[in-house]
Amino acid sequence: MCGKAIKYGETVCSDKCQEEYEKYLKKRKMYIYIMYIALAFLLVMMFLQIM
Ligand SMILES: [Zn+2]
Helix, strand or coil, rough: CCCCCCCCCCCCCCHHHHHHHHHHHHHHHHHHHHHHHHHHHHHHHHHHCCC
């Protein structure tokens, strides 16, 4: 996460990095969620246009 070398099998090197890593995952999850909503919205719009 911070660029330091980490042990095999571990994703982070310290508790501080663990926090950072969770923040990063949360942000990414949120981003994916927003993408899905936008995609669903787009599909609905296309569907309404066809109708
Ligand atoms: Zn780290």
